[in-house]
Amino acid sequence: MKTVEHFFEKFIPENYNIFLDINRSEKTFFGNVAISGEALDHQIALHQKDLVIHSVLLDNQDLSYDLDQDSESVRIELPETGSMTLVLEFSGKITDNMTGIYPSYYTLNGQKKEIISTQFESHFAREAFPCIDEPEAKATFDLAIKFDQAQGELVLSNMPEINVDRREDSGVWTFDTTPRISSYLLAFALGELRGKTAKSKNGTEVGVFATVAQPESAVDFALDMATRVIDFYEDYFKVPYPLPQSYHVALPDFSAGAMENWGLVTYREVYLL
Known part of the structure; x- marks a missing residue:
């Protein structure tokens, strides 16, 4: 029987600080995530599926990494072990698969419209951002979202919005830190x-x-x-x-x-x- 590799055994996440910039007209998103945690090995892996990884940084230094599509991962070489914060820049596409980040369509006054929402259970958070996408790997999440916002549109997530005044200047919706949860429970909806x-x-x-x-x-x-x-x-x-x-x-x-x-x-x- 083929065994499944558990990435949590080599890297234990504590917090994800995620920023997503969503472009609905082009069905794309760009983002970065700062993952704080403890590395137990010099070779670790994070889950990703169909993402383009632009960079992996540790203390502002580029790290060597390889994409492994068979295991839906990005494999990273670390110069050290212990507590650290990895920063990854990435981009992806919004598809109609009803997994990860996806559009939901409805009709209003004969016009087709959409909202964007998420479905991360059971293993689709990796389609939105690099992470240890395993239920055991519970962590806290700080989420910020920017999108091509029109009048009257909003963003909802697991926690209340914070820094509302800053959003009015920057267009970035920022949400309070979640409790420790599995990656598949993070969610948002916008439109x-x-x-x-x-x-x-x-x-x-x-x-x-x-x-x-x-x-x-x-x-x-x-x-x-x-x-x-x-x-x-x-x-x-x-x-x-x-x-x-x-x-x-x-x-x-x-x-x-x-x-x-x-x-x-x-x-x-x-x-x-």
Whole structure:
């Protein structure tokens, strides 16, 4: 039986600081990621699939690397082991596979439109950025996104937005640091979305969002249930919901029924609205 190589055994990530610049008109994205962690070997590998790796840096020094498409990886030679921060620049394409970063299509007033969202379970985060794309390799994530934004468009992710004033100047949406999660739970959605929010009894912000093709009232039932469910389970288990938000997004194109991204649950429209 063929064994699967576990990249986590040679590099243990602690934090990913990710920047993505998304161009919807050209269906491309460019990004960089600073991965802080501990290298246990001089030869490590990160997962990537169909990405172009432009550079790998350690302390501003270029490192030698090779792409291994068979194992969906980039293999890196390190001059040392121990704690370090690797910085990778990369680019990729947005495809209609409904994995990684992908467009979701809908029609408004006879015109075809789209929103961009993610599906990283079970092993598709590697299509969006280089990472140790294994469930055991839990880490924290800092995400920042820029895109060809039009009036009224927004970005949602697992955590609340921070540095709003800076975004108004730079166009970069920045989100607070996540708790330690597996790579497949990171998520975002962007485009002409609208929704409603409410507060649970303990102050969690609950929100339900959909495309503008849906009537505003379409989110009301889901918002009411999501808020009451959090209140019920907090009382039943005597454990507080651990994140500042619980957002739910209805996607026109979605391969599953729903995906439990912590803080930003994504759904096929018919199952949420």
